[in-house]
Amino acid sequence: MGNPSPLRLGSSAGSSPLLVLAPLEGITTAAFRRAAMEMFGGLDGAIAPFIGTIRGARRYDYHLRDVLPGVNGTRPLIPQILGADPEGIVHVSRACADLGYTQVNWNIGCPIPNITRKKRGSGILPHPHLIEEVLSRSCRPDLPAFSVKLRLGLEEADEWREVLKVLNDFPLDFVVLHPRTGRQMYRGTPDREAYGEFLARCRHSLFYSGDINSAEDFQGISARFPETAGWLLGRGFLSRPVLAREIRSGRKESFAMKEIAHFLRRLADEFLASGAAPPWILGKMKLYFGYLKHGSDDAAQAGEFWTVLRGCREWSLFEDRLREFL
Numbered sequence: 001m002g003n004p005s006p007l008r009l010g011s012s013a014g015s016s017p018l019l020v021l022a023p024l025e026g027i028t029t030a031a032f033r034r035a036a037m038e039m040f041g042g043l044d045g046a047i048a049p050f051i052g053t054i055r056g057a058r059r060y061d062y063h064l065r066d067v068l069p070g071v072n073g074t075r076p077l078i079p080q081i082l083g084a085d086p087e088g089i090v091h092v093s094r095a096c097a098d099l100g101y102t103q104v105n106w107n108i109g110c111p112i113p114n115i116t117r118k119k120r121g122s123g124i125l126p127h128p129h130l131i132e133e134v135l136s137r138s139c140r141p142d143l144p145a146f147s148v149k150l151r152l153g154l155e156e157a158d159e160w161r162e163v164l165k166v167l168n169d170f171p172l173d174f175v176v177l178h179p180r181t182g183r184q185m186y187r188g189t190p191d192r193e194a195y196g197e198f199l200a201r202c203r204h205s206l207f208y209s210g211d212i213n214s215a216e217d218f219q220g221i222s223a224r225f226p227e228t229a230g231w232l233l234g235r236g237f238l239s240r241p242v243l244a245r246e247i248r249s250g251r252k253e254s255f256a257m258k259e260i261a262h263f264l265r266r267l268a269d270e271f272l273a274s275g276a277a278p279p280w281i282l283g284k285m286k287l288y289f290g291y292l293k294h295g296s297d298d299a300a301q302a303g304e305f306w307t308v309l310r311g312c313r314e315w316s317l318f319e320d321r322l323r324e325f326l
């Protein structure tokens with residue numbers, strides 16, 4: 001099977017700046033990636049939401065369905081693994097290699113308490129020896145190139161200091177830092193001082209993630225940290241999928257209910273084509289519009305549509321209201 005990610009994120013082969021869709025579990029899935037990349041573009045690729053390891057599991061067919069090359073178009077995509085057991089991580093990594101992937105990313109940033117309790121996600125950050133164990137099994141020439149996405153720490157914003165010593169000892173593909181702690185979840189602002197310190201000490205290509213919500217945000221942070229190798233766009237892109245194009249062109253794009261309605265229609269069609277049931281799709285429309293309404297050029301119109309959508313229980317009613325903007 002051909003390599004589904006010919007452009008290697010983290011190499012110098014990409015455009016400048018390197019803009020990558022951040023993984024958001026249940027949100028930046030294949031349908032979203034396809035629709036967003038085709039309709040708005042501007043991205044160099046994406047890291048897919050995590051695939052969790054399952055102790056003792058031999059087959060991951062169901063969990064790999066979001067990264068099957070056939071559903072992901074031609075854009076580079078890096079599958080992500082969540083887990084703390086070296087064997088499971090190697091197993092998923094090998095399964096990704098079997099699908100043609102040459103890169104995988106390890107999630108050691110997830111802040112959800114159910115996950116961190118098991119020393120997964122950011123729960124592993126206070127235990128650098130466990131990180132070392134995983135890396136010594138996973139960073140191998142016969143497996144996909146291994147990168148890491150992390151936070152500053154689980155409880156404390158300086159746990160990264162010990163973690164980085166370990167990361168620097170392995171031949172990682174690249175590192176992504178979201179400079180918050182796990183405890184912080186998404187509260188407060190990213191700690192850019194700490195990001196700068198991490199950047200100065202990190203011997204790998206470093207990507208930044210956190211609160212890039214506008215082209216102005218991007219200009220500010222990229223001017224401050226020009227050595228950063230790539231930029232992840234997460235909630236800012238979900239709210240305003242023209243963001244990557246705006247960053248590249250330096251010009252404001254039109255993004256009002258007309259553009260949003262076309263995007264929702266495209267997403268709905270993707271889900272309908274995959275056989276999803278309309279009530280489930282309606283839930284997804286609410287989820288996506290919950291972000292999109294913040295990025296709309298016309299807040300009043302988006303607010304009105306939100307009032308309708310929130311209370312909407314019928315698929316045909318949703319389609320009728322959407323059609324008014326198309």
Ligand SMILES: Cc1cc2nc3c(=O)[nH]c(=O)nc-3n(C[C@H](O)[C@H](O)[C@H](O)COP(=O)(O)O)c2cc1C
Nearest residue numbers: 022023024025049050107178209210211233234235
């Ligand atoms: C709902 C949600 C789901 C997320 N899922 C993942 C995930 O699967 N893997 C991961 O590494 N990060 C995940 N993240 C973190 C994002 O990738 C990103 O690092 C974080 O949201 C900060 O960037 P932003 O402000 O640009 O969104 C998630 C964040 C949110 C809000």
